[in-house]
Amino acid sequence: MASTILFQMTFRKIISLSIGVSFLVLFITGILSYFQVYIRSTATIHTVFGLLFSFGILFHLKNNFRPLKRYSKGKFLFIILMIGSLLFFGSYYQTQPFDAIMNFGAKQKATEKKELNLSNYEIVEMNTSNDVLLTIDLLRSEHYWHPQMAVWVEDEQGNYVETLFISKATARGLFFGGRSKDNFKTFDEQKDASGDYRRVNALPVWSHKRGIKYTDSLYVPPSNNPLPDAITGATIIDNFQLLSSTNELSKFKLKIEINVAFDDNEYYSEYDFPDDETFHNGTGQLGQPSIIFETAIDMSDNKNYYLMELIGHGHYSGQNGSINSDLSTLTTAKQIVERIVVGVKTTS
Secondary structure, three states, rough: HHHHHHHHHHHHHHHHHHHHHHHHHHHHHHHHHOOOOOOOOHHHHHHHHHHHHHHHHHHHHOOOHHHHHHOOOOOOHHHHHHHHHHHHHHHOOOOHHHHHHHHHHHHHHHHHOOOOOOOOOOEEEEEOOOOOEEEEEEEOOOOOOOOOEEEEEOOOOOEEEEEEEEHHHOOOOOOOOOOOOOHHHHHHOOOOOOEEEOOOOOHHHHHHOOOOOOOOOOOOOOOOOOOOOEEEOOOOOOEEEEEEEEEOOOEEEEEEEOOOOOOOOOOOOOOOOOOOOOOOOEEOOOOOOEEEEEEEHHHOOOOOOOEEEEEEEEEOOOOOOEOOOOOOOHHHHHHHHEEEEEEEEOOO
């Protein structure tokens, strides 16, 4: 009898200590995950100790079933369930202040300087069945963070030929929003994330160059008329090699447009351009405009590699497709990409 009681006491101590240690680890890894970009080791630790914490809670419930049953008969259970429901549904539907909390964390990640790691490369394979094989090798810089991206081909005169890659969120109109000219100063408290909002300011050079205007006079694909899967891909979060191809042209231009959200600065913030309704409409992910890289490829010069150059930025609210070569108002946007090299090879 005494040995049984001793075992139960020891078991309770082990469970209590396990719950305490697990909670401490979850607290630390949760803070790290909130402020830092995704790190697999941190996520693994958080998951493993989350499971340990869950098992500990199950044993804790078993050991304390009678007092918990007694507590549940009072009004406290109803209060706790109500608070829990408010927290759950508020988080799920991204109401305030939960959305503002997550946006704050996202903003910290977007402005955080990230150590370059040449060993981390994503391989993104698109259509490689055409005459000219292209290998687009991008090395990110310290402010590269979950960008929207478009890669397309133009002929020698700058006429649009085809899109090789477009981020899925832009291709399918998968954004939420609610900013307007009248509410942008109080948007964080009044956000309504319903309806169809597209970030027309995300990749305006690509969308206007593509030249397809939809029924609402916007050039960005809506959610009910997305672009085909053959040219769309998930957001590329690290250094990458994009494998694609195009039909053979003697000379052509390759362009890449990149935009990172939440990278506002003194020139592009929620208090700038107050009369620009387009700038203050959409997702609320205001920031510096898109940046555009270009290289001119001449198939007759027998070069295997071309270095892409930063040639300008798009319109801050996406109202046109012009490229502004003045980069003086850009800050962290110029530190999104370290370099882009394009490999060119014919299949014949």
